[in-house]
Amino acid sequence: MSSEVRFTDFKSDKQPTWCPGCGDFGTMNGMMKALAETGNDPDNTFVVAGIGCSGKIGTYMHSYAIHGVHGRALPVGAGVKMANPDLEVMVAGGDGDGYSIGAGHFVHAVRRNVDMSYIVMDNRIYGLTKGQASPTSREDFETSTTPEGPQQPPVNPLALALASGATFIAQSFSSDALRHQEIVQQAIEHDGFGFVNVFSPCVTFNDVDTYDYFRDSLVDLADTDYDPTDREAAKEKVLDADKEYMGVLYQDENSVPYEETHGLDSSMAEIDHEGAPEGATDLVREFY
Amino acid sequence: MPADFNWAIGGEAGDGIDSTGKVFAQALSRAGRHVFTSKDFASRIRGGYTAYKVRTSTEKVRSVVDRLDVLVALTPRTIEENLDELHEGSIIIYDGERTTMADVEIPEGMIGLDVPLKSLAEDAGGAVMRNVVALGAACEATSFDIEHLDSSLKKHFGGKGQAIVDNNKQAARLGQEYVRDNYPDADLQYDLETTDNDYVLLNGDEAIGMGAIAAGCKYYAGYPITPATDVMTYLKGRIEQFGGHVVQAEDELAAINLALGAARAGARSMTATSGPGIDLMAETFGLVATSETPLVVVDVMRSGPSTGMPTKQEQGDLNMMLYGGHGEIPRFVLAPTTVEECFWKTVEAFNLAEKYQTPVYLAADLAMAVTEQTFEPDAFDMDAVEIDRGKVVDEESIADHQTESGGFKPHEITEDGVSPRAIPGTEGGAHMSTGLEHDEQGRRTEDTEMRVEQVDKRNRKIQTAREREDFSPREFGDPDSDNLVVSWGSNEGTLVEALEFLQEEDIDVRILSVPYLFPRPDLTEEFEAADDVVVVECNATGQFADVVEHDTLQRVKRVNKYNGVQFKADELADDIKRTLASGQEVEA
Ligand SMILES: Cc1ncc(C[n+]2csc(CCOP(=O)(O)OP(=O)(O)O)c2C)c(N)n1
Ligand code: SF4
Ligand SMILES: [Mg+2]
Numbered sequence: 001m002s003s004e005v006r007f008t009d010f011k012s013d014k015q016p017t018w019c020p021g022c023g024d025f026g027t028m029n030g031m032m033k034a035l036a037e038t039g040n041d042p043d044n045t046f047v048v049a050g051i052g053c054s055g056k057i058g059t060y061m062h063s064y065a066i067h068g069v070h071g072r073a074l075p076v077g078a079g080v081k082m083a084n085p086d087l088e089v090m091v092a093g094g095d096g097d098g099y100s101i102g103a104g105h106f107v108h109a110v111r112r113n114v115d116m117s118y119i120v121m122d123n124r125i126y127g128l129t130k131g132q133a134s135p136t137s138r139e140d141f142e143t144s145t146t147p148e149g150p151q152q153p154p155v156n157p158l159a160l161a162l163a164s165g166a167t168f169i170a171q172s173f174s175s176d177a178l179r180h181q182e183i184v185q186q187a188i189e190h191d192g193f194g195f196v197n198v199f200s201p202c203v204t205f206n207d208v209d210t211y212d213y214f215r216d217s218l219v220d221l222a223d224t225d226y227d228p229t230d231r232e233a234a235k236e237k238v239l240d241a242d243k244e245y246m247g248v249l250y251q252d253e254n255s256v257p258y259e260e261t262h263g264l265d266s267s268m269a270e271i272d273h274e275g276a277p278e279g280a281t282d283l284v285r286e287f288y
Numbered sequence: 289m290p291a292d293f294n295w296a297i298g299g300e301a302g303d304g305i306d307s308t309g310k311v312f313a314q315a316l317s318r319a320g321r322h323v324f325t326s327k328d329f330a331s332r333i334r335g336g337y338t339a340y341k342v343r344t345s346t347e348k349v350r351s352v353v354d355r356l357d358v359l360v361a362l363t364p365r366t367i368e369e370n371l372d373e374l375h376e377g378s379i380i381i382y383d384g385e386r387t388t389m390a391d392v393e394i395p396e397g398m399i400g401l402d403v404p405l406k407s408l409a410e411d412a413g414g415a416v417m418r419n420v421v422a423l424g425a426a427c428e429a430t431s432f433d434i435e436h437l438d439s440s441l442k443k444h445f446g447g448k449g450q451a452i453v454d455n456n457k458q459a460a461r462l463g464q465e466y467v468r469d470n471y472p473d474a475d476l477q478y479d480l481e482t483t484d485n486d487y488v489l490l491n492g493d494e495a496i497g498m499g500a501i502a503a504g505c506k507y508y509a510g511y512p513i514t515p516a517t518d519v520m521t522y523l524k525g526r527i528e529q530f531g532g533h534v535v536q537a538e539d540e541l542a543a544i545n546l547a548l549g550a551a552r553a554g555a556r557s558m559t560a561t562s563g564p565g566i567d568l569m570a571e572t573f574g575l576v577a578t579s580e581t582p583l584v585v586v587d588v589m590r591s592g593p594s595t596g597m598p599t600k601q602e603q604g605d606l607n608m609m610l611y612g613g614h615g616e617i618p619r620f621v622l623a624p625t626t627v628e629e630c631f632w633k634t635v636e637a638f639n640l641a642e643k644y645q646t647p648v649y650l651a652a653d654l655a656m657a658v659t660e661q662t663f664e665p666d667a668f669d670m671d672a673v674e675i676d677r678g679k680v681v682d683e684e685s686i687a688d689h690q691t692e693s694g695g696f697k698p699h700e701i702t703e704d705g706v707s708p709r710a711i712p713g714t715e716g717g718a719h720m721s722t723g724l725e726h727d728e729q730g731r732r733t734e735d736t737e738m739r740v741e742q743v744d745k746r747n748r749k750i751q752t753a754r755e756r757e758d759f760s761p762r763e764f765g766d767p768d769s770d771n772l773v774v775s776w777g778s779n780e781g782t783l784v785e786a787l788e789f790l791q792e793e794d795i796d797v798r799i800l801s802v803p804y805l806f807p808r809p810d811l812t813e814e815f816e817a818a819d820d821v822v823v824v825e826c827n828a829t830g831q832f833a834d835v836v837e838h839d840t841l842q843r844v845k846r847v848n849k850y851n852g853v854q855f856k857a858d859e860l861a862d863d864i865k866r867t868l869a870s871g872q873e874v875e876a
Contacts, residue, residue: 042718043713043714043716048549063718064552065720069545069575075543078549079549080712083507083557086713104538105541105542108538108542262533264533270554271675275672275673277504280670283502283670284488284670288318288488
């Protein structure tokens, strides 16, 4: 089936209700194209969406999907993949969902290295709840709940990922459609946890981290001779506070995904017995 | 009462009390004796007092009693802690060469067997075996055939090689011979006879784990917490042999969400925790119900609230399981009443979860979860296990559940409330599921009619289950008695033993032990037929008493225990007697 799949097959019949101009349109388009381009179809794809404007993505895409509770998308995605490694699992959510309420899971999802992709739609703001500071908001970014700015440094998701043992770290920009799609595609194809932080501007509540800002400041690593397999170089890049980078910042070419280390190679959905499985009586005998 | 015998080993946490106790319990079980164990332990790894108690008889034993016949005391405090239970003729085995035990005083009328446990263990190959020396001494003191101990040692240490097994056997023999040689005239009157019966020895957590595997559970995610950890420990290393997997999650939020993910992927999936973890899981529990995902969530209750008394018994989470979570959440709440039932209710929980695509709480409690008990192996007859996966569609039948444009309807409005389930990978089944209110296709909606239809549909599943399933209580005692005693959870065994004490005083009672807490049996007729209804439970406020009063519109009397210790049969008989006689007024 996959050869005939077009990216529009991943579109649901619900029209997005995002504000016109919201970065999430471009982010989602790139995800759908990347899924189609990597040979997936809606019936073998499982999308897990967080809660936020970004989390609405599950509703606008067509595939097996779940839109769960705020901040817990990553463990759901890992559970899906472990139970059926044949599925293509993609998790998507906002910067608040992933780096605030779900920050604990982020660290552990990175460590676990389940073979799935994680797309964070980073607008440096809480969009859905109408404009409060997010963990990636700038120190002096004024919002209704932080009139003087958060006055604490933003979370550095790339560095956090690297410190947690990430095997794939990338950053993209929703309005650079081609590069964004390419980068997501690389995350999907990566053998392990493919993490992409996508700058996905909120045109309604964030007048600082705008399209213009990203267009002017982003440095595409593909235009340089940067080697993403060099972990030492990656350390320097993710900690560089003066620049915003686009592209793959780190990839461990020897990454072994969780399923492989744990011998998970087939779906657990099937139960081929109507009673207890063969050999179950041995379990009772063990207690003699 | 069958003549029973009570043995214990006590010392400091970290002294290997649990494993030694279990070795002895297993030896008794292998000798064809019934065993009921209990643990008196502190949660610190070192420093706290801890004891493993074994009650044994040639007949079935269902509870603990306040009596100790033989005590292996590794610390002076062990004797102090048990003074009330020791009696004239009780035997205390201790190591007088241990500095702390050198001037220990054996209470008047009791028999002290001073055995150099450590030195003898060293003779046998290592001081670590000193507890085993004590077990050998205990065999001699109770005329118990040491070959059963050998067999248990082989089971427990076999994995470490034959040399270790032989050393342990030797250690036991040195203990046995020491008592024989040095206390030839002591009045050691116990005689633990053996039978040819074959028993298995296991605890409730293990029974839950075994039930899960029997039911085809393939995925378990959990975060360690007393007293639920044994479920995970049991499954790890075993479920893999049946194609399954265990994950230690970063917290309970992750645990239930991992388990939810696996369930969405189509696996039979489970998580287990205790009260603090249940609190954390509450938000996702609502998502599980709204997205109509089959999931089993085990709550092995311990004393709360907050961190409470982590190693103590309580049945305090009932309200949380019945009502926990915002909004109105359809659910099942099952409460096994014995270790054996821990197995069967787990199997049933998986079937209910999948037949009704609804989360199931399995409410176990500490008193049965971590205490080993003997059963006939037939109690866990794997041939009697049945698996029902409910309305799963395949590539062909899916067409009956699609819209004209081919959209699958995972929340189709049906008469029985149960919708078709498409497992990911099924062609034509791709769909959204969400915690947002949704239409039949799982698409978000705030349409007022669809909202009502979906709420009603989900609740209708519970109604359907009431019609299709058997939620009867378990019954004991005199069916015609005017005195009705109602209980839930692990109190059942103690109640059954309390019957005999009550009979001695010519008090007859009818006992209903309720394993289905939601939906639960309607007890109105039973309550009306009785003069007095007494509800027995291990909590302070009478959570179950409240719900049955509400169900039946009748007042009940209450027996509540919440000091952290499970009921004992004689004590419970007294409580019931007193409560029946009292004009106990219930505070409204
Ligand atoms: C437990 C819980 N707390 C709070 C909320 C309210 N809430 C919904 S989305 C959100 C923040 C979303 O921010 P982000 O993840 O950055 O997503 P965005 O809307 O910016 O895409 C909050 C606080 C919630 N749904 N659940
Ligand atoms: S509020 Fe911001 S993030 Fe949300 S839809 Fe509008 S532009 Fe996008
Ligand atoms: Mg955001």
